Amino acid sequence: MRRVLAIALALLPLAAQAGPSTRRGESIALATCARCHAVGRVGVSPLTEAPPFRDLHRRYPVEDLAEALAEGIVTGHPTMPEFRLDPDEAQNLIAYLKTLER
Template identity: 50%
Template sequence: MMSFFKALVLTVFAAGSAAAAEQESIAYGKALVEANCARCHAVGTADASRHAAAPAFRTLSERYPLGALEEALGEGISTGHPDMPEFIATPAQIEAIIAYIGSLQTR
């Protein structure tokens, strides 16, 4: 009986740690897109893009699978709207940005 309880406690602890890590990743992604993308793109849940050709991040999954965005970030996004600057992210930044974008997607 005690080993079942220990396993249950460890499972709950692991789930809590994973959830905390996911929230930390989302917060890091949010900081990255606010610093690098918000001058053109809507990066929040209800804001409008400042650049007409820049899609709101909350609608990106309607245009692209998030996996495609992950690949584009890894290769360095150099297209998009005509005056979009090239952006190359590290693997940790890519993971965080995708986590944040995923957290925003309209359902």
């Protein structure tokens, strides 16, 4: 019984990472996107042509961004740099974007 408990406790951090994390998604948005986009619930984008993240769901379903984020967004607005997220990062960012739809 002790051994089973020890194994379960050892695997607990892996289970916590199993699904998308809105906290990790917010961290990605702040580190990667906030230079140009307003990434929170309020505020204006530092770059005028960069839409605030809270408005993205009005343009298209944010779930549709997952493939583009993983394959590499070449251009979203004229001055947007090309970047690529790994699939987990893309899902975390999508999870965060969905929190801004409320």
